[in-house]
Amino acid sequence: MTNFKTAAALAACIVMTGCSTNPQTGNFEINRTGVGLTAGAIGGALVGAAVGNGSTAIKGALIGAGVGGGLGYLWDKRYRAMQADLAKTDLQVEAAHIQNGDQVLVVTAPSDVFFRVGSSDIAPEAYPALHKFAQTVKGQGYKIGITGHTDTSGSPDLNDKLSYERARSVAAYLTADGVPYQALYVRGAGSREPKADNNTPANRSINRRVEIVLSAPNTKA
Template sequence: MAKKKCPECPKGAPKWMTTFSDMTTLLLTFFVLLLSMANFDKVKIEQSFGILAGSSGIMNNPSVTPLSQMNIVSKRSIKDTVSKTEEQVESQIKSMMQAQNMDSMVSVVKTDKGLSVRILDSALFKPGSSELMPQAGPILDKIINIVKDSSYYINIEGHTDDTGSPDLNWRLSSDRALSVISYFVKANFNPVRLSASGYGQYHPILPNITEQNRSMNRRVEINMVTPEFAESGKSSF
């Protein structure tokens, strides 16, 4: 019988792999020798690891503040900051009014939104007009300078008394609010923080039964709205 042929053996790794393996082993042996001959300073190593641990925020016995308490502290801090700003702005505007003898024409009141500066129409406009008079400039300039660097949003409202046509009163109050807002924009006040509203005769602060009351109702209100209130969606912003 004929002998069966022996199947071919599978080819091994390339010959260069043997040389590469030898070289790798020699390099490993060389670095192990270097490591064994090195002299380590244990104190410096411990100090270095200590510095790394501190910079990574690793602390002994770290304290954890509940999220609910963090929110309370944050809201309280914001409220305190806004309150201080209101007091400062209110004080500055009142000082300006006294310096210009305008206590009877301009008043400052606190609202649930922030602060409101009420200016009688006779300090800004001629009767029945929405064009600002020259003497209105210094008043508005003072207010702009006081609130320009604050975080307030500004909503400007126009109001009339109940004399004349309601439609005309709507238009007059809106046009007056827009005249004031245009003045703010020309003074480089950020337009994103501005809005205007016209309410005609429908938001009086006094009953329209005497001429003196009507003169108080004909006004422009510059409402300084806190960012917290503006972003809550409760205001015009």
């Protein structure tokens, strides 16, 4: 409990130092120092450690997607609301099931939009979308699994590191923007879970992404 209180105090302090609201745009922004400090402050027990299969980050577990694929009324309502909230952003929303049959929402951040090439620093133009997402999920009680993915360019070690650091940067941003850090789980999948083959530049672009899986608090990991 002491660690949680300490992390909360540090995160609150970081909001005052590494983060700010841009007076011209009204968007919440976090600089590179803020991301690093936030990730470090809530590190080991929270966003700092990859949790693998223990999280709701899907790890190849998506079964079906989209409205009409067996979604219940509540999840259909959540899906449509999320789509509406994020319609003017580059975030992509899918409704899906995971292997145990539980329903989830999958929000995808294309890495080519949200990050510079080879970097885990969030691009400033991605702040409005992430801020909108943070405002949308606050108070909803979701468990949030964040997984970074790369294409097959580069070495496996480099891809593992980059995918994890990108997921952690997204988690750090969301935490600094007020999403409860206790709800967040992160992992890096490297290039092991592609959505398309890596034979063309277009497909490699599809595979470079961060996926945010939203599940109900009682979802079984």
